[in-house]
Amino acid sequence: MKKKIVYVPLDERPCNLDFPQEIFKFSDLDMVVPGPEILGVKKTPANHEALETFLIKETKGADGLVISVDMLIYGGIVPSRLHHLNQEELVKRLAFLEKIRFGNPNLVIYGFQLIMRCPQGNSSDEEPDYYKECGREIFLSGHYKNKKELGIITPDEEKQYSKLKIKKEFLSDFLTRRQINVSMNIMTLELLEKGVFDFLVIPQDDASEYGYTAIDQERVRDVIRAKRLMLKAYMYPGADEVGCILVTRMLNHFHGRKPAVYVRYPSPSTPFVIPCLEDRYVDVTIKYQIAAAGGITVPSLADADLVLLVFLGATKMLFHPNNVPSRDVDVLCNFSESVVFAQHAIAQGCPVGVADLVYLNGGSLDLINHLESAGLTMKVAAYSGWNTSSNSLGTTISQAMNYLYSGNTESHQAFLAKRYLEDAGYCGSVRAKVAERLKEYGMDYFNVKEKTGIASRMVFEELEKFAAEHLPSIYDSFEIDDVNLPWKRMFEVGFTVRKKDRK
Template sequence: MKQKVVLLPLDERPCNYVFPQRIFKETDIEVVTCDLSILGKKKTPAQIDKLQAFLLDETRDAFGLVVSIDMLLYGGIVPSRLHRETEDTLKKRLDILRQIKKINPKIKIFAFDLIMRCPQYSSSDEEPDYYEVCGREIFLSGYIQNRIELGVATEEEKNRLPGILEKIKPEYLEDFLHRRGLNLKLNLTSLDLIKENIIDFLIFPQDDASEFGYTAKDQTVIRKDITENHLDFQVYMYPDADGVTNVLLSRMLLQEKRIRPLIYVRYLSPASPLQIPCLEDRYLDVSVRYQILASGALVATSASEADIVLLVASGGDKMETGPDKQTNPGRTITVLRNLVDGLEYAEYCINTLKKPVMIADIAYLNGADLELVALLNKRGLLFELASYAGWNTAANSLGTCIPHGIVTMLYGKTKSYYDFMVLRYLEDAMYCSIVRSLVTNKYLAERGFHYFYVGETDGEISQIVKEEIIKHAQIYLSEMTDKFRINRCYMPWARMFEVGLDVEFLEKGN
């Protein structure tokens, strides 16, 4: 009999709402989540009262709850950056977790609570309107002030700061910092629920992290509380956002089964573990280990003792800033890594050691490494892997492929496995690395659209995207020819950044 696990996702996008349900569909947990219609859309918050009713009703007989605190308090990830709620209102909303634990004392509550981001660029697409005109300056103001406080700022940075602050209207900075301060207070209130044994495990993910700045300062405050109260085994903090739901569901599943898999990590270069990926704040290997631990597994010291192998397919010493770099890749791709060695080793693990192999494709920000995908296709490895992911940030890819690989290790290559692998190759490689920029550059302007607005969720652009994905899959993914169907293609937030694909593998899984 399946164990019921209730899910309150971070938002309504497929990566947070659909991916977890697909990954864990044919497992020993039944993921029960709320109806999509009450989750809001982008800057429009979810219907909090209906979320609360859903939680109270469904958790009464549940084994576990995986809950996004940002959804519970603010109505989603983007509303968490825009809200004008009071501290009292937000703390009352958090109290529902105490009610849930009181009604069902045995329920396991795994939660995640984002540290509010501070993007390094000017755009109001997911931020307040003023971030369009001074977002970069707001980031730099925090970045340089933090470096000054730590005594590491250069004279040039100190001299730049007054000019940067002059470009920010005081009311804009006041609004931004007030919301940051309030959200930080609620981060610490979430931490109090760990101390009360209401929340059993908590992750503070960092979206769009930086080594210095407002987010780094908030991390310091939270980390101090964790350390002083010796909560390090119950509370993790690492870069991610959209992959955390998968990770916590994996942890929930493994605890239910009382299994602790060992994962051996293999890199493509001796410098790879020491690179700091784009939009993150620490060495890659540190994040990889956190992702493995958070998923409920442990890091193995050798492939022979491992239950599963993770190939981290990164650049040699840094992450390239986007898939557009693939037309003229730098030394980090062409010289400083050995991709063939990694794939030869992956084949050896699969065929000789009989170990499942996962690939985290993180050489490029926001898209798959087409050279890697082409080699997987040529060697007939697309469906020999236990899992694959190569979308958005390194953390997002790790937070997708590790949980999916663990599920494959436990349950084999089910129909759900094949469907999700098809989705990853079509979305991460075909859309993110090829079709997104192609459609943006070729089709949008003449139709009066732009990258951040394509008119409709289901419209002309989504149909063009579908056609281009199918066309390019015939070129790059010949192993999948006539083996998949796209039932629906849509643009979840009516922009080009992400795509929604309802796909199906057409051959029965083993």
Template sequence: MSYRYLYIPLDERPCNYDFAYEIFNDDFLNIQRVPFEYMGLKKKPGNIEKINDFLIKEAKNADGVVLSIDTLLYGGIVPSRLHFFDYETVAKRLSILKKVKKENPNFKIYAFNLVMRCPRYNDDDEEPNYYLYHGLDLFNRKYIQHRMALNIATQEEIDQLSTIAIPQEYINDYENRREVNCKINLACVELVKENIIDFLIIPQDDSAPYGYTALDQLKIKNKVRAYRLQDKVLTYPGADEVGNTLFARVFNTLHHQKPIVYLHYPSPLCKTIIPCAEDRPLDISARYQIIAAGGIVASTIQEADLVFAINAPGKEMLASQYRNFRGTGYSTLRNLEEFVSFIEYCIDTLKKPVTIGDVGYCNGSDPQLISLIEEKKLYFKLAGYASWNIPCNSLGTALPMGMHFLLFKDKQKHYDFLMHRFVEDAGYDTFVRKIVREEYCEKMGYTIYDIGGQRGDFSELVKKLLDEQVAIHMPYLKDKYQILDLYMPWSRTYEIGLKIKYKGEIQ
């Protein structure tokens, strides 16, 4: 038996367009992605009309779709933060889901639509131009107003609010767009109630416990509770990984399985930290990821099908560029040696697969953990590993990898993607990115946001440095991989596009 599912991802970057495909596409679950040429490029939206036509046409002979509503309506994640559409326009686009379902009643729709983010910094790389000067003020203004409404604002915060000056036209532009996007999320909940959307995730991108994202989340959750749809609509921190999570749910559903997942941390404190750009303790987010992917949390290791080992600090999480500034959260308040020993025990003695969500740092692997993995040569004994971008992205990649591993053990494919994760997440995100930003960008006439194109002298430099850093920090992997392609998807230093093949011995 085989199934055909369509995929309309959140944008054209490899983390969205490729990762879910690389994990799940096979003879059992054939994934047909929207043609790449229909997708956008960063702030340039995709071809919305062609994307909609693709869905309408292909749904007639498919079993279902994993669908980014942001792409369907706005043309991608960044365009969803920049558009000038009114609600009526995007609501009309959303209505095509009813048409699709009417023409193929058995067609399953697994959808996701983001709570529009509100980053706490001044930067317009992925936001409206005024965010370069007023981004942090926009965040702080609503954050403090929310706390004042709850009567928990400090006097310092109240005094700070009086000093914030943002042109009203910018506030209006920002809030009008947020209102449209929030209404669409509420409309998606209605479609779940009407059995048009079969399962919906409303992830919070760059969330916080107070402010715009928290208030939008409250409106959504109130509607979900009113309709008693808590088992069909989930809201938790996330964005770029949700395609992986929903395909894991599809995969588990088609196999009539509900994997039992045991969680393990380097310290009891690790599960209580609130990760970068998130609004709740790590353990709560991890449990959401498990149920969203179609699993259930184990009470004991004995009953588990899969061990989800999550590396994190015992205190405040730092970004990977600060990996040399370690406090107690990275030393005395966690025990990485026990963590890795437990992983070895699970694999070698209990014969249970282990996948690692490495969120020791935000935006890259934890060098201390990588050192232990290298020492123990654990790389290809693992069912999964991920450590890229913000923590929810890593969890939502490592967990689907592990769930897929439970039933399909195409070792070449598995080794290829594991190698991809170690070379990119540790090799580039942790080591090379810092080097190119500090030592090469300015010297070559570039900035961290503009390196002159997707391919060229900069991408060639990255490839050279990547080989060097892998040889230094992960020598076991040296000569076991071949880079087929390397480019800079958004012509900046933040991420790379990588096609890689494992060429070592298959164990």
């Protein structure tokens, strides 16, 4: 019998709202999500009253709840960076979860709540308006402040720190919101301690080694340690993949199983790479994500239920998916041997998930060519290579673990094909090509004016070309439809993939 799961996403973008529904479509979970009339759009927050009404209704008799605390109290990920809500109102919204727990004591509740990010560049696309003017300086103020407090700031950095000029009202607004948000992180931990949550992930959105996110992380970690919540509250880099990971944990919980994962790398030094926009070795984050999903890591194929192949350079993650030769990948890594190992594992009946972490913000054409040459493109249990390392890892792990239960269903095939088309196709190639042509239509990267129209048609045409040239195994069997740009910009894309009608 299927278990009813209520899922409240971080926001309404496909990666947060659609991915979990697509991955677990034919699983043992019956997922219920808020409708578009409840969820907000980018900087417009969700309808809080409607969300509470939805939760009261749908959690009665439900078996599980996976909830973004940021959606509940702020109205979504971007509103969490913009809001002017007072703490009293936020505490009231958070306390609503106690009502949910009281109404259904047997409900399994997994939550996630971000540590607010501090982007490194000047852009107000997802930040306050002033971030376009002084975002870089705000980031550097936190970077230098953190290093000074740790006693590791250099004389040159000290000099640069003293030269920073940020309008007082801008910095005050930013830091006041950070203070409120980290206080809410701590109050959420108190609900975990009281038993309102069963498990909690506190992801660091676009983390960096030093800065305001690192400072806030230390405050939150101190509380986790003081309350001895280390096994119930995980904190690691990530954001948009956590919904998938926690739904996976729910699936494993109801199956009473801890999938064993053998992690394999293309170079002996790859586990020690710190990916872009993250603050720790990739191997550390991978083990957090597997554990957060309800699995364990094991040392060999013989011990494994599934294999996670991690494709990443020997010393670094490359910043742009330009698909040009790189010594870090071509010389210091051995992708060919990893793909041969995948063939061996699959022949032994062990599913293989592929995490494409070569580039930030896009898949590797070289890796795609390896998989196509080996005939493995549609035989693996998972593939992902979009945005950050953690985003890709969480999506891959969720697909692969669900595959253990559901197998090679039509929905699995469609989502797998979509990942290649979106991650390697759109993010790795098509997005840049279309962006170069926007100016002639009076558009730019951050404003294509509409969800569907000229830009989305160009995306469709370029995706078709990419699939025909680089993914023949997908082009021959699947078709793309409903291409849209959900935030009317080029960064993310939405579309559907389905099997071609062979009549």
